[in-house]
Amino acid sequence: MTVALRPTSLSEALDALGANGAVAVAGCTDLMVVDHAPARAHATVVDLSRLPELRGVREDSGGLWIGAATTFAELRESKLVRERFPIVAEMAGTIGALQIQNRATVGGNIANASPAGDSLPVWMALDAEVEIAGRSGSRRVPYDEMHRAYRETALAPGELIVGLRLPAADEALEQRFRKVGTRAAQAISKVVVALAARVHGDELHGLRIAAGSVAPTPVRLRAAEALVEGQPLTPDLAAAAGLAAAREVTPIDDVRSTADYRRFVLARTVRRMLLACQGGEA
């Protein structure tokens, strides 16, 4: 028997999550799949969808604050998001189908911590910060430090994701997102890549590239970034960065694709995305 609790404030929610075997839910789009298997039911589920502290998208010292219980449909529709972080809206539109986007939440995607979670590389590329609350207080974690191992996050037992902070984006911030799935829609990624950089002439500065489905966690492609950072970007350099990316990831063969294909396509996707920052081949 599963007990469902519906707290109405953050502190109530944190108390409820202190119980043994309690799991936080919002859209339930991951939990319902897992719990469908016999003998996999959770003892207590704590519904976060009514907590005012976790909802909304708002300005935050030039950047944006996005509540953990914000749905992907809300992200897609948010004017602030579309204007400042178009890749966030683009990514939100590739998560499942509309029904999933109407229920699934930003915080849920992060906490579920699937290496194929489509939002995760985006937060990484945009240098987001995660706001976490626990009974002993709240803290902030840079997104780069959020995913520690396969399906393991920086969340301690009983802690909750409250929201995300995205640092200010100006018009020079180039943002790119690309997902490669088995089919054009409603498919879990074989490779997903997000990129953010500031364009100065033919150079990219502050380049951040992150990828999903190519390692046990979403990863920054630091070797690729280092090759390109501050250098005149040529097709050869973009290709070299792609190959560097392919070398620094550790994909696996699974039912959706092969490790070889993932490396190969990652290399080509990174190359294309870099060149696209200069209006090149897309």
Added chain:
Amino acid sequence: MSFMQEEKRPGKKKIKTTRVVNGLDVEEEVWVDDLEAPLFKPREECRLLGTRMKRVDGPAKLTGAAEYTSDVRLEGMLYAKVLLCPFGRAKVKIDAAPALASKGCVHARQLVDETKYLGQPVAVVAAATPELAEDALRALVVEYEPLPWVLDRGQALAEGAPEVRSRGNLGRPTEDGDAGEVEAAFAQCAVVVEQEYSVPVQHHVCLETHGTVVDYRGGEDAIVYCSTQSTHGIVGDAAESLGLRKAQVRGIVQHMGGGFGSKFGLERAGTLACEISREQKRPVHLMWNREAEFLTSGNRTGAWQRVKAGANKDGRMLAMSSDVERYGGIGGGSHAGLPYLYSVEKSLRKHASVYMHLDTNCAMRAPGHPQASFAMESVVDELAAGLGMDAVEFRKRNLNSPAHLRQLDRVAELIGWNEHPNRTAPGSVDGFEAVGIGFGCSRWGVGGSPVCQVDVRVMNDGSVTAEVGSQDLGTGTRTYLAAIVAEELGRPLDGVQARLGDSRMGNANGSGGSTTTPSLAPAVQDAARQMRGVLSVAAAEHFGCAPEEVVLDPDGARAPGGKLTWLELCALLPPEGASVRGTWQSDLAVSGVACTQAARVRVDLLTGRVKVEKMVCLQECGRPLNRLALESQIRGAMTQALSYALLEERRVDPQLGIALSADLETYKIAGSLEIPEFVALVDDDDLREGVAGVGEPPVIPGAGAIANAVFNACGVRLRHLPLTPDKVLNAIEERKSS
């Protein structure tokens, strides 16, 4: 006109009638419809048949009012669910007591002691709600003792492999042909291709899973609602499982969410539901979930096909030898044989089944044909390429039927082949993308069966019903049942109520082999023509003319003696109305329909993704009854073929003995964004008067056409379905480095 050369017109006869000309009675001969000959009206006279009619049950389906088996809710109904064995094979020990003790559960039992295939149902429970039935499943205490299994070819044929059946895992091969003759023919060939082609196991993916709702509460009668392709076919099995006589069981199939060959009987879900209902004397609802659907409900046979074929310099295929393995799980599998469709002068073939611990194959939309077609269309294309010959021209030199020859020309024109640069040599792998065109052909036997009995009734208030115990799988049977009668009686489409899907109605065959229409429509026309005769006689008595002189049209009836509205005409009938029964008419069914398809693809040379941009299909169907339904059938078939070509594949892990693709997340079918521009055409050069079904032929050649288009685009030949981007990319890299 000389009586030596008596003119004949199909479906017409001449009668003598009297006409007043200038005050004088003049006797003259006129042509009228022969009410004894149940032919369809000439095409040009039809208001409904041959047009694009929306399906009569469309609004009910669109609004959710249509009741499918899964939707049936009855008072006191139990929900049953099954537990599937998660291992390739296992001994099973189940303690059902905790399940029986769980809330709302009234039935829980073990089904087998030892499983025969991966995913076999091992226990069934029934409870008051679906959720309580899930809880009861969880409460079962199950001990599995895994047994060695064979889940792929290597395991099945390994030394000392566990036996799937007592006579070994490799079935006795069937062989025919003369090896010496074929060898000699190969010696005459200018080009020879020897390759292996494989196709995976494909699922039916019916939108509605298998399932049955049984309404039995003890006593003498039961109603069985079933998602089946054979309303009459389920009655016997249901009666046996319920412990009743056949006459006590009524089968109901109002709306069906697809069968594609997998639902000819009551099936396992149905017998279990009947057994529980018999024991509990309560209605039982048992629908498979998607996992059970994918693991236990049959599938399209996988196949490995080694083919050697050769042609002379004129492009005539002289020789072919083939060695085919069928993968039908615990079943023998199905394969249509090679050479397929094309004529090859000398051939030699060998077929064998390889048995594994997976559920048995079953009929699936043209059983065995797409597998053979994929290999054949590929090898045909390889020979054409080997000779540097136009792929359309090469096909024409090896096909006998005039229908295919004209279809190839038309399809080539519609897909843009004549302007395409790669007609005699494929494109290159350089650059970012490449566009190619490929072709494929098929033929289907069709033919009707003489079992249908259609009852048409007209009441004296003007209401009309047409009924038969056939079923509408979603293909439009209900619509032409009404339309044929409406056409003949001059009524609007909504002036006839079509009723089907009830075993208490007239006999009908199961829907398989594309035979529903050629079996049913002739019987409907027979009944409609008889009813027209009855009404014509009634009107003729009223007008004082010959029945043949009466014309039924949307205004009612008219004859030389005057006019009657429809209501006035029907009011002439006795209070109980009039009813007739129609039977099959062999001259209204055709055998043999040809189909030709072409696909245009765009290959992304950097990611290996294949995007099908356009597919054209030209399909013979005899006389088209409802163009909209026919086009819809053809589009659906092309969609399924595209999905087979690019996406679908059952996957298992032979080491762990587990299923890897038993849901729609891991077993992907084409979605709306994969759908290309479809040009689905009824072949109007087919002027035969009989009708045919076209569920099957257009699903056959699509995968071959798509693979051929990929080759045509960039010169890489993919011989193993599905054409996933990794395979395409590997082939591109191989070609680049060679």
